Amino acid sequence: MTHKDDRAEFEAHKVKQSLALGRDKTVFQGSVDHMLQLDPYDYSYLWSWMGAPIIQMPADVMATQEVIWNTKPDIIIETGVARGGSVLFMASLLQLMGHGRVIGVDIDIRAHNRDTIETHPMAHRVTLIEGGSTSDSVLDAVRAEIPSGARVMVVLDSDHSRDHVLEECRAYGPLVTPGCYMVVADTMIGHVAEENAPTNRSKSWFAGNEPLSALRDYMAESDLFEVDEVLNGKLVLSSSPGGYVRRRAE
Numbered sequence: 256m257t258h259k260d261d262r263a264e265f266e267a268h269k270v271k272q273s274l275a276l277g278r279d280k281t282v283f284q285g286s287v288d289h290m291l292q293l294d295p296y297d298y299s300y301l302w303s304w305m306g307a308p309i310i311q312m313p314a315d316v317m318a319t320q321e322v323i324w325n326t327k328p329d330i331i332i333e334t335g336v337a338r339g340g341s342v343l344f345m346a347s348l349l350q351l352m353g354h355g356r357v358i359g360v361d362i363d364i365r366a367h368n369r370d371t372i373e374t375h376p377m378a379h380r381v382t383l384i385e386g387g388s389t390s391d392s393v394l395d396a397v398r399a400e401i402p403s404g405a406r407v408m409v410v411l412d413s414d415h416s417r418d419h420v421l422e423e424c425r426a427y428g429p430l431v432t433p434g435c436y437m438v439v440a441d442t443m444i445g446h447v448a449e450e451n452a453p454t455n456r457s458k459s460w461f462a463g464n465e466p467l468s469a470l471r472d473y474m475a476e477s478d479l480f481e482v483d484e485v486l487n488g489k490l491v492l493s494s495s496p497g498g499y500v501r502r503r504a505e
């Protein structure tokens with residue numbers, strides 16, 4: 256029996272439903288509430304990628320995979336390496352695609368975390384730079400790792416204060432290639448009031464001083480990026496809803 260080729264129809268349905276989900280404020284609030292219920296269990300700390308702890312919600316791992324496959328970056332810069340899982344995850348996708356490197360920037364790359372990364376099968380696709388992500392020396396070192404003509408993607412997942420993320424957007428946003436993405440992580444905190452803010456973190460974040468405020472301020476002062484409404488629409492149980500922005504074509 257032959258079946259009609261329905262791939263285009265299937266994809267169109269995904270787009271329609273993702274946009275509809277993105278408009279459903281009740282479901283989104285339910286997702287925020289559910290994430291706050293999961294937080295006492297350190298839910299985003301419970302996962303690993305190929306043996307390395309990845310401090311992400313599973314939905315963001317999938318969303319990042321879609322972005323990387325669809326845009327095929329040569330260089331992915333991530334600020335905020337922590338225990339290495341996210342840089343190794345993105346490096347493993349680049350390995351499967353046969354090209355590219357991840358540049359991981361962190362103010363504090365501890366010896367055991369460096370060991371996890373540098374002894375991992377994906378280590379050959381990772382460059383680590385230690386230092387504050389917005390310092391001139393780190394930015395110079397990052398730029399030096401970008402070959403001319405490379406397609407560049409950026410993930411901002413370091414200090415989540417509004418001022419720091421805004422500074423990162425200003426410094427790293429212009430490095431992103433048109434058509435590629437900047438992912439501003441932990442925008443979910445922008446939907447959490449101070450009285451509901453998780454307390455089991457090194458710092459307490461809540462609406463007003465967090466990445467979503469920074470991204471909104473950056474988008475107001477720069478028109479380099481547009482929100483990917485389809486991708487963000489389906490981001491429930493995600494740390495970064497609204498945080499996936501695409502650089503406009505020139």
Ligand SMILES: C[S@@+](CC[C@H](N)C(=O)[O-])C[C@H]1O[C@@H](n2cnc3c(N)ncnc32)[C@H](O)[C@@H]1O
Nearest residue numbers: 309310335336337341361362387388412413414
């Ligand atoms: C949320 S964790 C990163 C999680 C990681 N991306 C993952 O998915 O597994 C944040 C990291 O940002 C780093 N960090 C904090 N402030 C920073 C800064 N100013 N510059 C660079 N890294 C910073 C911390 O040392 C920490 O390792």
